[in-house]
Each structure stands twice: as structure tokens, then as C-alpha cells.
Amino acid sequence: xxxxxxxxxxxxxxxxxxxxxxxxxxxxxxxxxxxxxxxxxxxxxxxxxxxxxxxxxxxxxxxxxxxxxxxxxxxxxxxxxxxxxxxxxxxxxxxxxxxxxxxxxxxxxxxxxxxxxxxxxxxxxxxxxxxxxxxxxxxxxxxxxxxxxxxxxxxxxxxxxxxxxxxxxxxxxxxxxxxxxxxxxxxxxxxxxxxxxxxxxxxxxxxxxxxxxxxxxxxxxxxxxxxxxxxxxxxxxxxxxxxxxxxxxxxxxxxxxxxxxxxxxxxxxxxxxxxxxxxxxxxxxxxxxxxxxxxxxxxxxxxxxxxxxxxxxxxxxxxxxxxxxxxxxxxxxxxxxxxxxxxxxxxxxxxxxxxxxxxxxxxxxxxxxxxxxxxxxxxxxxxxxxxxxxxxxxxxxxxxxxxxxxxxxxxxxxxxxxxxxxx
Amino acid sequence: xxxxxxxxxxxxxxxxxxxxxxxxxxxxxxxxxxxxxxxxxxxxxxxxxxxxxxxxxxxxxxxxxxxxxxxxxxxxxxxxxxxxxxxxxxxxxxxxxxxxxxxxxxxxxxxxxxxxxxxxxxxxxxxxxxxxxxxxxxxxxxxxxxxxxxxxxxxxxxxxxxxxx
Numbered sequence: 001x002x003x004x005x006x007x008x009x010x011x012x013x014x015x016x017x018x019x020x021x022x023x024x025x026x027x028x029x030x031x032x033x034x035x036x037x038x039x040x041x042x043x044x045x046x047x048x049x050x051x052x053x054x055x056x057x058x059x060x061x062x063x064x065x066x067x068x069x070x071x072x073x074x075x076x077x078x079x080x081x082x083x084x085x086x087x088x089x090x091x092x093x094x095x096x097x098x099x100x101x102x103x104x105x106x107x108x109x110x111x112x113x114x115x116x117x118x119x120x121x122x123x124x125x126x127x128x129x130x131x132x133x134x135x136x137x138x139x140x141x142x143x144x145x146x147x148x149x150x151x152x153x154x155x156x157x158x159x160x161x162x163x164x165x166x167x168x169x170x171x172x173x174x175x176x177x178x179x180x181x182x183x184x185x186x187x188x189x190x191x192x193x194x195x196x197x198x199x200x201x202x203x204x205x206x207x208x209x210x211x212x213x214x215x216x217x218x219x220x221x222x223x224x225x226x227x228x229x230x231x232x233x234x235x236x237x238x239x240x241x242x243x244x245x246x247x248x249x250x251x252x253x254x255x256x257x258x259x260x261x262x263x264x265x266x267x268x269x270x271x272x273x274x275x276x277x278x279x280x281x282x283x284x285x286x287x288x289x290x291x292x293x294x295x296x297x298x299x300x301x302x303x304x305x306x307x308x309x310x311x312x313x314x315x316x317x318x319x320x321x322x323x324x325x326x327x328x329x330x331x332x333x334x335x336x337x338x339x340x341x342x343x344x345x346x347x348x349x350x351x352x353x354x355x356x357x358x359x360x361x362x363x364x365x366x367x368x369x370x371x372x373x374x375x376x377x378x379x380x381x382x383x384x385x386x387x388x389x390x391x392x393x394x395x396x397x398x399x400x401x402x403x404x405x406x407x408x409x410x411x412x413x414x415x416x417x418x419x420x421x422x423x
Numbered sequence: 424x425x426x427x428x429x430x431x432x433x434x435x436x437x438x439x440x441x442x443x444x445x446x447x448x449x450x451x452x453x454x455x456x457x458x459x460x461x462x463x464x465x466x467x468x469x470x471x472x473x474x475x476x477x478x479x480x481x482x483x484x485x486x487x488x489x490x491x492x493x494x495x496x497x498x499x500x501x502x503x504x505x506x507x508x509x510x511x512x513x514x515x516x517x518x519x520x521x522x523x524x525x526x527x528x529x530x531x532x533x534x535x536x537x538x539x540x541x542x543x544x545x546x547x548x549x550x551x552x553x554x555x556x557x558x559x560x561x562x563x564x565x566x567x568x569x570x571x572x573x574x575x576x577x578x579x580x581x582x583x584x585x586x587x588x
Binding site: 018272 | 425436438440453462482488489491509512515564566575576577579580584
């Protein structure tokens with residue numbers, strides 16, 4: 001019996017020939033990625049006086065930059081002090097920052113065949129790079145910062161075979177919404193993404209799907225390695241790496257085929273994700289007060305280009321507002337070079353600094369009681385982006401941009417048709 | 424280990440971490456944070472909870488973020504969480520903070536709110552004192568049970584001299 005790509009990584013990191021479903025293994029991590037929030041005094045987490053390996057720890061300030069409150073300002077100060085005292089080599093504070101999951105990609109820390117540990121729940125994002133990556137929480141990260149290892153249970157894997165081509169106006173975000181809508185949660189299961197459809201998913205697309213796999217409650221989400229992965233990492237990889245692929249006789253609990261050809265834009269309804277998704281046509285016309293494009297799910301240059309294509313020469317509806325937050329400083333630089341920021345500003349959108357920002361409701365762009373937000377960020381939980389009496393719906397950046405212009409939820413395919421018809 | 428016995432509070436499916444630890448808790452001192460638990464979906468609940476109470480949840484309990492919600496549950500005095508299924512990251516947080524928790528398919532149908540639950544955490548079994556019905560759930564590895572019962576990661580690291588005092 002062969003192993004899946006993930007099982008191979010867990011076997012290597014636990015010095016075993018092989019691992020099997022049900023095994024609980026102790027693994028050395030290759031990279032430990034820490035972020036700002038655990039340093040806030042409200043988190044009350046003790047500070048290590050020695051760390052496992054300062055050269056393998058990456059510290060990124062992302063959730064609350066620049067500091068929105070004194071509590072967070074003190075936390076960022078504590079994070080900076082920790083970086084200095086412990087000699088953390090890879091430290092990315094304000095101005096050289098981005099959302100941690102985007103930075104570890106851009107800077108080549110998330111590498112094929114490696115095990116990347118991070119406290120944040122959307123760590124699955126790095127699975128796009130054929131990397132084993134799972135969100136672990138701040139206390140487990142404290143353990144890892146000290147010891148460089150942690151445990152995993154080897155869970156069964158669901159394999160998604162992707163095929164076909166997405167129609168115009170349909171995006172990778174719609175693919176993962178479709179999976180969540182049809183198959184629901186994947187507790188105690190890993191997911192892997194393979195198949196001919198990967199050819200038409202660039203790395204940004206895979207990062208979107210991998211990030212949102214956290215909302216499936218999956219353990220690990222891992223993509224196959226291919227020439228696109230290799231090309232992305234060519235000038236970025238921090239070190240040499242060895243990709244992994246699932247053996248032909250690896251065991252899967254289920255194999256499901258996702259055909260892109262048939263997909264439509266998909267909207268996640270308020271408060272929870274599994275089995276809570278509708279085609280955009282069913283919710284079109286619903287008023288929105290705020291649109292948000294950003295986060296580790298959809299704040300990349302590819303997402304901003306899609307938004308700009310829709311917003312160029314148009315205006316955000318007077319009864320709506322649109323906030324656009326790049327996922328990293330590099331994304332912001334690219335957006336400036338390509339003239340996207342001017343398009344956004346002329347359309348009446350707000351363009352912010354890179355940060356998690358409105359996604360986790362800790363910083364800028366909150367929504368008030370009775371308001372409705374359509375977002376391309378990661379979660380639709382009650383109260384997450386502000387008032388508990390607000391509603392959060394989720395959609396692709398194209399659907400968000402088109403809806404912000406209309407002031408109501410609308411199908412981005414219609415908006416594009418209008419443009420093509422010269423209206 | 425002696426069995427845990429506690430009064431039952433019931434919660435449904437997809438109870439997420441943002442409900443357990445809303446953003447306002449991030450700005451509050453640790454001692455005040457527990458009062459915000461479930462303030463969006465069940466206002467006033469946190470003041471009714473008593474030390475030793477137990478949460479019985481539906482499926483995908485604890486879905487969502489890495490925020491240290493398990494710590495707030497401990498702060499309220501919750502002694503154990505048993506749910507039809509528990510999100511993997513939340514379960515890790517429970518272990519790492521020292522809060523006994525396990526998945527037990529069907530458990531939400533076994534209890535009504537206010538019942539008394541008798542829980543064998545290492546054995547992952549639970550019994551309703553009123554009906555005497557019992558169920559077995561998903562056992563955690565022995566090492567993780569020990570880590571939980573000894574208070575999670577912090578006491579362990581402190582003992583080994585890793586933490587600033």
C-alpha cells in the first residue's frame with residue numbers, strides 16, 4: 001500500500017518509513033511561522049526565554065498593523081522585543097509586511113515536501129505549494145517555538161480531481177464554495193487536490209482554494225506539485241526542496257471529481273460555511289452595505305486585477321462602500337505599477353495598507369448593526385466583522401466588485417456582458 | 424482519574440470560535456474575557472455558568488479560528504466539552520490549554536439541557552445520569568490525555584525551564 005503526498009511528509013518528519021491512518025506521530029517542523037496577536041497582553045501567553053532555532057522561525061506582524069489600539073500597540077512592541085532578544089532572523093514588521101500566509105509564499109518559506117507550522121487557522125493556504133501546513137493555535141506554537149516539534153494524527157484523505165475549464169466570470173473562489181456547499185465539512189480528514197484542471201489554476205488560485213479548505217474543517221489541504229509550482233518558487237525558495245506525490249496505490253477514503261465547466265458563481269450565506277452555499281442567481285438583488293476584497297483567501301494581485309477590470313470606469317454604488325486590502329506590500333507595489341490603485345480610488349473604493357484588516361474584524365472596515373457585507377475574505381461568522389446583528393456573505397472578488405457597483409448582489413457575468421456590449 | 428460530573432448546557436451545530444471569543448475579548452484583560460463567551464448567540468449565558476458545568480455540542484463544534492477560546496471556557500469553569508464532532512484546531516487548543524474535550528457522535532441526542540453528565544475523559548465515554556444512557560466517543564492518545572490533565576503546554580514548558588517567569 002502506497003502513501004499520499006501528505007503521509008510522505010509526515011513520515012519524513014517523524015523519521016518513519018511509512019505512516020498509516022490512525023497513527024499519531026511526533027514531527028519535527030521545517031519552519032515555524034508566528035504572527036502578532038499571541039503577543040497581545042490580552043492573550044496572556046508566556047514568553048520563551050530560549051527558542052529551538054532562531055533561523056527557522058519566521059515572525060510576521062499582520063493581523064493588527066498599524067496598531068489600531070493601545071493593547072495591540074503594546075503587543076506589537078512585545079513581538080518586536082521577542083524578535084530582537086531571541087535573534088529571530090526572519091522578521092517582517094510594518095512596512096515590510098503582509099498577511100503571514102501570503103508572505104511565506106512570496107518569500108519562499110512554504111516549500112514542497114516540507115512541514116510548515118503556524119498558529120493561524122488559515123495556515124492551510126501553504127498547502128498550495130505541496131507543503132504540509134496546518135493551523136495549530138498559539139499555545140501549540142509556543143511549544144514549537146521552544147522545541148521545534150509537534151504531533152499529528154494521520155487522518156484519511158479525500159482526493160479531489162479537478163478537471164475542465166472555468167467559464168468567464170467564474171473563479172477559483174467559486175470552486176471551493178461549490179465543494180463546501182455540496183460536501184460540507186471534512187472533519188478528521190485531509191484533502192488533496194490533483195488533476196488536469198490544475199493546469200488552469202495558477203498559484204494564486206491554488207492559494208485561494210487551500211486557504212478556504214480551513215473552512216471545510218479539513219486537517220491538511222495539499223496540492224500536487226507541477227511546473228507552475230516550480231516556476232513560482234524558482235527565484236524565491238529559501239532552500240532546496242523535494243516535492244512529494246501520492247503513490248498510485250495510496251489509499252483515499254473517497255475520490256471526487258470536480259468539473260469546472262459546469263460551475264457558476266457561488267455565494268456563501270451568513271453565519272456558517274458547510275452546506276450553506278447558493279448560486280449567485282438565487283441571491284441576486286440583495287442589498288449590500290459593504291464589499292470587501294482582501295485576506296489570505298483573495299487579496300493577491302490576481303484578485304485585484306479581476307476587481308479592477310470590473311471597476312474601471314465605473315463607480316461604487318452611492319449606498320454601498322468597497323474596501324480593498326492587498327495581502328502584502330509586494331501586492332500593493334504591483335497594484336501601483338499596474339495602475340490598479342488609481343482605478344480603485346477613482347471608482348470610490350477605499351484602498352488600505354496590507355493587513356488581515358476587516359477579515360477578522362480587529363482592524364478597519366467593521367460593519368454596523370443591520371448592515372450586510374459581501375466579502376471575499378475567509379469567514380462569515382456572526383459578529384466576526386463587527387456587529388453581531390450584521391450579516392456576512394462571501395463570494396469571489398469579481399462578484400464582490402460587481403455587487404459593490406450595483407449596490408446589490410449581482411452576477412459578475414452580467415456586468416462583463418454589459419461591458420462587452422459597450423453599455 | 425475520577426469521572427467528571429457536571430450540569431449540561433446544550434449547543435447546536437457549527438458553533439464557532441468567534442462566538443466563543445468575540446473580538447471585544449481581545450481588548451479586555453484576561454480575567455474579564457470569559458464573560459463575552461457566546462454573547463452574540465446566547466446573551467447572558469456566561470453569567471449563569473457554574474464551575475464544573477459541561478457543554479454538549481452538535482457537529483463541527485469549535486469550527487473557525489485559532490483564537491484561544493478554550494482558555495475562556497476554562498475561565499468560565501467549564502470542566503469538559505463533548506460534541507457530536509469537534510473541529511481539529513479547537514480540539515488541539517483544548518489539549519494545549521488543558522480542557523478535557525472529545526468527539527462523541529450522537530451525544531447531542533443523549534442529553535437535554537440541565538441533565539447531569541458523567542464523563543470518563545481518558546476512556547472517552549459519557550453517561551446521562553437521568554436516563555442512564557451512555558455513549559463512547561473518539562479516544563485521544565494517552566500522551567495527549569496526560570498533557571490535558573496536567574494543564575496543557577504552559578506547565579510542561581515551565582517545568583522544563585523554557586519560559587520567562
